Amino acid sequence: MVKKIDKRDYLMRFFSLVIAIGLWLYVVYAENPELEFWMRGIKIEYSNQYKLEQNSLVVLTDIASQNVSVKIRGRRKNSGVMTAENVFARVNLDNITGPGTYYLPIDITFNVHGIEAVDKNPYNVSVVVDEVISMKKPVRVELAGNPGENFSIRDYSSSLGEIEVTGPSSVVSLITECVATMDVEGIAGKKTFTAPLRLMMGDGQEYSGDMLTLSNTHVNIVAEVLMTKSLVIVPVTQGGEELNIDVKATPETIEVFGSPDTLADVTEILTEVIELGEEQESGVIEVGIILPEGVSAQDSTVNVEIIVTEAPPPQP
Numbered sequence: 001m002v003k004k005i006d007k008r009d010y011l012m013r014f015f016s017l018v019i020a021i022g023l024w025l026y027v028v029y030a031e032n033p034e035l036e037f038w039m040r041g042i043k044i045e046y047s048n049q050y051k052l053e054q055n056s057l058v059v060l061t062d063i064a065s066q067n068v069s070v071k072i073r074g075r076r077k078n079s080g081v082m083t084a085e086n087v088f089a090r091v092n093l094d095n096i097t098g099p100g101t102y103y104l105p106i107d108i109t110f111n112v113h114g115i116e117a118v119d120k121n122p123y124n125v126s127v128v129v130d131e132v133i134s135m136k137k138p139v140r141v142e143l144a145g146n147p148g149e150n151f152s153i154r155d156y157s158s159s160l161g162e163i164e165v166t167g168p169s170s171v172v173s174l175i176t177e178c179v180a181t182m183d184v185e186g187i188a189g190k191k192t193f194t195a196p197l198r199l200m201m202g203d204g205q206e207y208s209g210d211m212l213t214l215s216n217t218h219v220n221i222v223a224e225v226l227m228t229k230s231l232v233i234v235p236v237t238q239g240g241e242e243l244n245i246d247v248k249a250t251p252e253t254i255e256v257f258g259s260p261d262t263l264a265d266v267t268e269i270l271t272e273v274i275e276l277g278e279e280q281e282s283g284v285i286e287v288g289i290i291l292p293e294g295v296s297a298q299d300s301t302v303n304v305e306i307i308v309t310e311a312p313p314p315q316p
Contacts, residue, residue: 035079036118040069042087044106044125048094052129055097058168058211060128063091068106071119078114086112091125099169102127130168138162139178139197141221145185152228153184154257154296159220163197167212174201175212180219189259193221226257226296232268233289235304240276246307247274250284254297262294269297274304282308 044066052058068089072082088109096102103124108117139160147153158180165172180195196218199207233249254269272288284305291297 033076034073035076036071036073037079038069038071039082039084039087041067042070042084042089043067044089044091047090047092047107052093052096056132057096057099057129058132059093060130060168060170060211061126063125063127066125068108069121070108070117072110072115073118074112074115078112082110082112082115086110086115091127093127096127096129099129099131102129130170132167133169133172134164134166135172135175136162137165137175137178137199139180139219141195141219142179142181144181144183147184147225148186148188150227150229151188151225152257154224154226156182156221156223159222160216164215165199165212166215171207171209171211175199175207176202178214180221182221182223184223184225187223188225188227190222190224193223194218195221227260227263229256229258229263229266230254231256231266233271233302234268235271235274235287237274237276240278240280242278243276243280244309245276245280246309247276248305248307250303250305254289254299254302256291256295256297258295262292266292266295271302271304274306276306280306280308282306 044063046059046063049059070087070089072079072087074082088111090107090109091104092107093104104127105124106120106122108120110117139158139162141156141158143153143156163178165175165178177200178197179200180197182193182195184191197214197216199212199214201207230253233252233254235247235249237245237247249271256263256266256269258266270290272290274285274287284303286301287304288301289297291300
């Protein structure tokens with residue numbers, strides 16, 4: 001037997017649903033209650049930082065790594081559209097006039113109407129400010145690698161003896177020198193290199209930060225890599241034929257530099273003429289050497305030892 005459904009039940013249910021929806025709409029839109037909630041991880045940024053630059057000041061504190069939590073109050077309709085992009089946390093640097101450590105409040109603003117901040121954590125942040133200075137630092141060339149076999153670096157020079165380093169005073173003072181590395185692996189002849197400059201600190205470590213600027217970031221290095229050859233030194237003497245004299249260089253060889261073609265036919269190095277007298281005595285003298293064109297040596301003189309012995313009496 002099928003039970004007959006009363007139409008009045010349908011009407012009651014329908015009106016109940018309409019009333020419930022109406023009450024919900026009234027609470028949400030007409031009443032629009034006030035809510036409080038926290039938003040966390042809001043990034044902090046600086047404002048009026050350009051004024052520090054005008055006073056030759058710079059902030060050392062990395063504010064990008066810090067954030068703030070904000071307790072927000074607002075009506076449901078306004079709160080419902082709130083995201084982190086609608087919250088701005090700023091630290092005003094307007095009143096900083098010199099280096100030091102400052103504890104500054106975090107200002108919270110919104111771009112949504114009807115919202116206010118009722119609490120925040122933290123309230124303040126520590127900001128370290130330093131003076132911007134420029135200081136000259138020496139440039140040093142550092143050699144790396146080895147030239148070809150029987151070759152040696154005869155000479156090298158840098159286009160810069162020093163550069164100007166600019167940045168926070170406390171950071172600039174850490175820098176002791178600027179180093180350029182010249183790789184001479186397997187090279188020969190005269191070469192020009194362009195090498196980047198690296199900032200070195202007093203503890204021997206390389207500075208890897210981004211707070212310093214250089215007047216020059218690269219340096220030109222001219223290096224002369226020549227062939228080396230060990231040659232016998234031949235003392236050249238004049239006079240003293242009647243004496244029993246032994247003359248020799250000490251040491252007896254010298255290291256010379258030149259191109260392979262220049263050194264190919266050079267087998268010995270002569271000294272300047274050594275005058276020997278009738279009353280010559282034994283001893284060590286310094287005498288110049290004669291280098292062929294295109295040949296060089298570390299020193300321009302050598303020591304020559306003169307040994308005078310009595311001649312044996314003539315045989316009857």
